[in-house]
Amino acid sequence: MTVDTDVLIVGAGPTGLALGIDLARRGVAALVVERGAGLAPGSRGKGLQPRTMEVFDDLGVLDAIQAAGGDYPVGMIWQDGRRVGEHRMFDPSEATDDSPYDAPWMVPQWRTQEILFARLTELGGRVAFGREVVSLAQDEDGATVEFASGAPVRARYVVAADGGRSAVRRALGIAMTGETVDPDPILVADVRITGLDRDNWHVFPPREDTGGFLAICPLAGTRDFQVVAQFPEGTPIDLSLDGVRRTVAARSHLSAEALTEVRWASDFRPRAALADRFRAGRVFLAGDAAHVHSPAGGQGLNTTVQDAYNLGWKLGAVVRGEAPESLLDTYEEERLPVAAEVLGLSTRVHRGEERRGGATRQLGLGYRDRSLTVETRTELPDEALRAGDRAPDATVAGVRLFDVFRGPHWTLLTVGTDAQPPVLAGVRTARIAPHGRYRTGIFLVRPDGYVGWAGSSPRDLPGYAARTGLPVG
Incomplete structure (x- = not known):
């Protein structure tokens, strides 16, 4: 057909x-x-x-x-209408030459x-x-x-x-x-609210009379807030404007009228x-x-x-x-x-x-010990880059590796060696001095940015290229 x-x-x-x-x-x-x-x-x-x-x-x-x-705002914990402390949603980190993006982006x-x-x-x-x-x-x-x-x-x-x-x-x-991760259902809604600043992710801890937490997060790049509220198991959730208003008013210092619009709402049980x-x-x-x-x-x-x-x-x-x-x-x-x-x-x-x-x-996820991964070097130190790992960024002598990798192609990267790898059709090439986790070696980087093959000598590279459809020129 x-x-x-x-x-x-x-x-x-x-x-x-x-x-x-x-x-x-x-x-x-x-x-x-x-x-x-x-x-x-x-x-x-x-x-x-x-x-x-x-x-x-x-x-x-x-x-x-x-x-x-935008960046994630700092969490602000409220109790009885007062700000009582801050909460960082994610552990702090810094951008590096290896990893240019240091934190989640909202x-x-x-x-x-x-x-x-x-x-x-x-x-x-x-x-x-x-x-x-x-x-x-x-x-x-x-x-x-x-x-x-x-x-x-x-x-x-x-x-x-x-x-x-x-x-x-x-x-x-x-x-x-x-499995059900948590039997308690959760409401999530995109809303318009007055009377809350957009500098914080506002967290209202559970009280005995409400049975669950409330969190109100300003959504970067919009005028909206995301409301998330947890309910006791078996509680029906009202997704209407009045229902979301009642939830917010019951669990925070805000009045029901402060929530002016529900733009989208849903509910789920974490699974x-x-x-x-x-x-x-x-x-x-x-x-x-x-x-x-x-x-x-x-x-x-x-x-x-x-x-x-x-x-x-x-x-x-x-x-x-x-x-x-x-x-x-x-x-x-x-x-x-x-x-x-x-x-x-x-x-x-x-x-x-x-x-x-x-x-x-998710920078540490990779594909070591998989059939498409070939590491030909031995006795590598623990911190060394191996086949199957994400190929990190680096800028060496004005060459930025992510600029070289960008695009739907494979990349053949030679680091700190005079070895002459074979010509692979349609593969971009780059040569840099020893740097960071790359140390020295030859790295064939897949189109999705992971090292497929790594070695000190290009001897076994043609066989790997044939398996993955890369013709040797």
Whole structure:
């Protein structure tokens, strides 16, 4: 059968839009479909971790993201209408030559989606709204997806990025294993409020008569605040204007009338769940369709974007005939363990067992000991950069590595050695003096910014290049 598109992406949230951007810049025909009439509203995942900021730099949206957001405000704890102390949401850190983004950056999710959508459109990508998936069938050559309205779509590959209640995942029969992190339901709403400053994240601890905390956070780049309120297990939550007003008035010194507008509201119970598989034939699960997180620690949206970043270059190489089909097997192999690790972290943060520290920035996540990772050096010191690690930034003799890495290509980096590696078609090259964790060696950096191969001699590099579809020139 003739395909309508090489890749069909179901879901126009951050995952689907980021994947669409990555494929579009590689010249891969991809269609994003979304069951809603437009992009989803709501602040939802508002925190972008430093690793995601690096990804957005590469995807060409960093300037817009920085212009749209701001730093996290200091928490201000209130009691009986008085300010009684400050609370830092994240452990402090500093930007370094290795890591230029030092702390989470706040952007409401609806705005992040708008920025990603604009970038996708700029690159010629497409989003079809009002397309609700009702069935999926696949064979050796592709998959056919049918919708509640509109013509079916035939694609070589399908990516489910349609959220925690993924219709595609259900159609595949893939189960999710998980637990309720906290039985107490939570209200989250974007509102307009008068009488509160925008310099602080206002925290009202639980009292015996209210049964749960209230937090009111100014949303950077907007006039809105995000209200988050916890309720005792089994309590029905009223999402109306009057209902949210009653919650705020009962738990703070503010009057009900101080809350002038509810722009979006939702409720949920914090849950952690992981799909049993991230791939079934020609269909891949990404984002919340593959893993659902507690919002504590700001890990969910960030992990979903990095799913897309891992899958995009692999789909692109296979679709263009540059790499064997087996390359796609490495998506689940690499991302499922990472998702499991991050799920555990977000659950521990939610339960107060771990602070929001270095691990939540996601700079230390990597793919050591995976089939696509080859480290040929031995007896390396503990702090040395290894294959599978994120390739850190550095500026050496006027050459900034992130500038070299930026774009949909591999990079061959030679550090402090006169060795002459082979010429690899379509691979950018750079040579620098010994520096930081790079020390000395030859590093083949993947399109997603991780070291795929590392060695002191280029002897084994051609074999690795052939596995990943890089022709030796």
